[in-house]
Amino acid sequence: MNHKTDNKKIGIKEIAKLANVSIATVDRVLNNRKDVSEKTRARVQAIIKENNYQPNLYARALSVKNNLSFAVLIPKTSSQTGYWDLCLKGIKQGVEEFSTFGINIDIFLYDQEDVRTFTKMSDDVLTRNFNAVVIAPIFISETTVFLEECKKRKIETIFVNSDIKGSSSLGYIGPDLRSTGRLAANLTSYLVQDKSKLLILNIARGLQNYAYLNTKIEGYVDYLNAMNRDFEIVNIDIPSNNYDEIAIDLLRHVGEFNPDLIFVTNSRVSVVGRFFNEFRHIRKPHIIGFDFLNENVEFLANGMIDFLICQRPDKQGYLALNYLYRHFLLKEEKENFKPMPIDILTIENYLFYEN
Amino acid sequence: MNHKTDNKKIGIKEIAKLANVSIATVDRVLNNRKDVSEKTRARVQAIIKENNYQPNLYARALSVKNNLSFAVLIPKTSSQTGYWDLCLKGIKQGVEEFSTFGINIDIFLYDQEDVRTFTKMSDDVLTRNFNAVVIAPIFISETTVFLEECKKRKIETIFVNSDIKGSSSLGYIGPDLRSTGRLAANLTSYLVQDKSKLLILNIARGLQNYAYLNTKIEGYVDYLNAMNRDFEIVNIDIPSNNYDEIAIDLLRHVGEFNPDLIFVTNSRVSVVGRFFNEFRHIRKPHIIGFDFLNENVEFLANGMIDFLICQRPDKQGYLALNYLYRHFLLKEEKENFKPMPIDILTIENYLFYEN
DNA sequence: TTCAGTTTCGTTAACGTTACCGAGTTGCTG
DNA sequence: CAGCAACTCGGTAACGTTAACGAAACTGAA
Numbered sequence: 048m049n050h051k052t053d054n055k056k057i058g059i060k061e062i063a064k065l066a067n068v069s070i071a072t073v074d075r076v077l078n079n080r081k082d083v084s085e086k087t088r089a090r091v092q093a094i095i096k097e098n099n100y101q102p103n104l105y106a107r108a109l110s111v112k113n114n115l116s117f118a119v120l121i122p123k124t125s126s127q128t129g130y131w132d133l134c135l136k137g138i139k140q141g142v143e144e145f146s147t148f149g150i151n152i153d154i155f156l157y158d159q160e161d162v163r164t165f166t167k168m169s170d171d172v173l174t175r176n177f178n179a180v181v182i183a184p185i186f187i188s189e190t191t192v193f194l195e196e197c198k199k200r201k202i203e204t205i206f207v208n209s210d211i212k213g214s215s216s217l218g219y220i221g222p223d224l225r226s227t228g229r230l231a232a233n234l235t236s237y238l239v240q241d242k243s244k245l246l247i248l249n250i251a252r253g254l255q256n257y258a259y260l261n262t263k264i265e266g267y268v269d270y271l272n273a274m275n276r277d278f279e280i281v282n283i284d285i286p287s288n289n290y291d292e293i294a295i296d297l298l299r300h301v302g303e304f305n306p307d308l309i310f311v312t313n314s315r316v317s318v319v320g321r322f323f324n325e326f327r328h329i330r331k332p333h334i335i336g337f338d339f340l341n342e343n344v345e346f347l348a349n350g351m352i353d354f355l356i357c358q359r360p361d362k363q364g365y366l367a368l369n370y371l372y373r374h375f376l377l378k379e380e381k382e383n384f385k386p387m388p389i390d391i392l393t394i395e396n397y398l399f400y401e402n
Numbered sequence: 403m404n405h406k407t408d409n410k411k412i413g414i415k416e417i418a419k420l421a422n423v424s425i426a427t428v429d430r431v432l433n434n435r436k437d438v439s440e441k442t443r444a445r446v447q448a449i450i451k452e453n454n455y456q457p458n459l460y461a462r463a464l465s466v467k468n469n470l471s472f473a474v475l476i477p478k479t480s481s482q483t484g485y486w487d488l489c490l491k492g493i494k495q496g497v498e499e500f501s502t503f504g505i506n507i508d509i510f511l512y513d514q515e516d517v518r519t520f521t522k523m524s525d526d527v528l529t530r531n532f533n534a535v536v537i538a539p540i541f542i543s544e545t546t547v548f549l550e551e552c553k554k555r556k557i558e559t560i561f562v563n564s565d566i567k568g569s570s571s572l573g574y575i576g577p578d579l580r581s582t583g584r585l586a587a588n589l590t591s592y593l594v595q596d597k598s599k600l601l602i603l604n605i606a607r608g609l610q611n612y613a614y615l616n617t618k619i620e621g622y623v624d625y626l627n628a629m630n631r632d633f634e635i636v637n638i639d640i641p642s643n644n645y646d647e648i649a650i651d652l653l654r655h656v657g658e659f660n661p662d663l664i665f666v667t668n669s670r671v672s673v674v675g676r677f678f679n680e681f682r683h684i685r686k687p688h689i690i691g692f693d694f695l696n697e698n699v700e701f702l703a704n705g706m707i708d709f710l711i712c713q714r715p716d717k718q719g720y721l722a723l724n725y726l727y728r729h730f731l732l733k734e735e736k737e738n739f740k741p742m743p744i745d746i747l748t749i750e751n752y753l754f755y756e757n
Numbered sequence: 758t759t760c761a762g763t764t765t766c767g768t769t770a771a772c773g774t775t776a777c778c779g780a781g782t783t784g785c786t787g
Numbered sequence: 788c789a790g791c792a793a794c795t796c797g798g799t800a801a802c803g804t805t806a807a808c809g810a811a812a813c814t815g816a817a
Binding site: 423424425426427430436437438439442461463464465466 | 764765766767768769771772773774
């Protein structure tokens with residue numbers, strides 16, 4: 048059962064020799080540039096295919112002295128959640144890694160509670176000459192305007208975190224939102240009995256800017272309704288970032304509704320954990336929320352939160368840059384990226400998360 | 403909030419100029435070789451640190467024309483489970499990727515039901531001159547003997563899939579087995595009520611060779627006992643690979659015990675799924691098992707299996723080779739690898755698995 | 758002082774690919 | 788047929804690092 052592997056990698060030089068041309072010509076057909084006749088192009092291509100030539104990406108990366116520059120346009124982290132810090136962490140890893148190739152990456156952080164900072168930043172981006180820009184599209188209409196400008200100037204665009212279907216030039220890197228909602232519902236169905244009361248909580252100031260949350264909620268509700276298990280589902284908005292304010296609202300809603308499970312539709316789930324940690328006399332429901340933030344993990348670890356659904360914001364950020372790198376440098380065509388995995392974290396596996 | 407990043411990467415050449423030495427000398431201190439005086443070594447090192455020099459790994463990989471060769475020594479896939487196929491898939495990905503660097507990788511597949519094939523293969527490995535060998539240590543005592551020989555010949559060793567603590571030279575790449583057991587118990591606790599009956603199933607011919615399964619079971623049982631929820635737990639071995647034989651045993655045990663949940667301790671969980679798919683009149687318990695195999699996913703998708711706990715065998719295989727690559731070529735020291743993540747798959751997120 | 762041996766260091770050719778520069782060829786116009 | 792553009796193609800220097808080779812400087816003993 049000894050499986051030998053003696054596939055000596057063939058280089059551009061050998062190809063050239065076999066085709067009886069110079070390496071420059073081989074390079075031209077490889078990168079399908081002009082300045083090569085159809086006849087020789089065909090001949091070289093045949094030999095390339097024949098010998099299963101694979102370019103040495105490292106040599107390529109070493110050789111090319113590009114002056115690519117990318118912009119990253121995402122919210123700055125708020126006082127209420129470290130979510131964007133994670134994304135930024137991934138971005139910075141990419142900045143570090145790709146600076147080796149002379150890629151310059153500038154990061155623009157806008158305030159997700161102030162649309163004017165977004166328009167300001169996006170204007171700034173346009174004054175410089177970027178080859179591509181990574182965008183977290185929070186403000187939908189403003190982003191659409193910005194995308195128009197990018198298109199005119201032939202600046203490639205790619206989304207992270209949420210998608211405006213079909214409007215960026217390079218697509219979207221992030222989780223399927225509807226599926227994350229369905230997954231939450233799936234877990235919910237294990238946690239509670241028939242006829243239970245389920246509370247959906249949307250917590251954040253300026254909720255009108257988080258249109259994508261509705262997709263999650265749809266997935267959640269549709270899944271549960273299809274089960275015919277007589278759940279009573281209530282959807283509540285708490286448009287605040289202040290714990291004390293939120294606590295007051297929570298006190299009222301939880302008191303009135305007395306839910307068996309709370310589904311927090313974003314990363315603010317730690318607030319709910321904190322609430323039940325303080326108000327011990329209130330019956331603690333099951334809790335499901337999002338994202339691997341320190342404050343969330345704390346309540347996962349002490350049993351307050353049952354499940355954390357994770358979309359790896361850091362990986363998202365990194366992958367977006369990685370995608371650009373591959374698009375520009377390695378010239379990989381690649382079908383539009385695979386969707387991000389959706390991870391489930393519990394008290395028993397969170398320690399091994401993050402790879 | 404504009405965050406500029408203008409860290410021009412400095413090269414070995416600039417370092418040489420700054421230190422007033424040749425690039426060869428810089429190279430010597432970088433790879434701390436001999437043939438350089440303590441004085442200049444210190445000076446160069448200072449300048450390296452000062453300028454935060456980071457070697458260009460791609461240039462290094464391009465330059466070095468090593469003749470490294472690794473061996474991989476894992477079980478061949480049996481008729482009963484595609485588990486090792488997955489691991490092999492990851493290995494092959496590594497073979498492909500690292501052949502660019504002139505690394506030669508030979509794969510030796512032994513029969514996990516026949517210890518003689520293992521000793522035969524491991525002897526074969528020793529006749530050749532490998533720099534390192536990746537081992538899945540199924541046969542503990544035989545592996546230990548083999549490791550002794552490797553140590554004598556200064557062949558590096560690294561484990562995948564399961565560990566014999568402290569006996570390989572480069573450590574272990576794989577999940578923490580006890581934690582996977584605990585995680586299964588954690589999910590179990592959500593799926594069933596107090597006083598439920600839980601059936602632990604160990605299915606495989608030659609079970610005596612799977613000592614590591616006990617670690618999983620310990621984690622599972624300990625976790626549940628600590629909950630004080632009055633579970634009735636039964637642990638059953640079915641030492642067979644034949645479905646008909648297994649079905650007979652299952653029929654008997656399930657009939658007698660009537661479990662509320664079955665925990666299959668390895669990847670053979672699809673057999674149990676098939677069983678309940680055929681015997682519709684028997685009350686189907688919840689089912690938890692391991693590994694992202696096609697046959698398992700099939701029963702996850704149709705609702706037979708509730709949770710699949712995944713240890714990414716393909717990633718394990720790839721990471722093992724990647725680790726060797728980094729150890730030999732990039733000379734990264736790196737603290738002994740992070741543990742593998744432990745993933746939870748349900749009917750709602752399996753589609754997005756595999757990245 | 759000489760000379761062999763050792764220690765320390767610099768020069769240079771690779772590694773596989775890219776891209777600039779310029780030389781040869783063809784085709785067309787006047 | 789001259790002249791000139793357009794099209795093909797080859798030569799070669801770079802990219803940052805490694806390693807083989809040999810030169811220089813130093814050591815110590817005769």
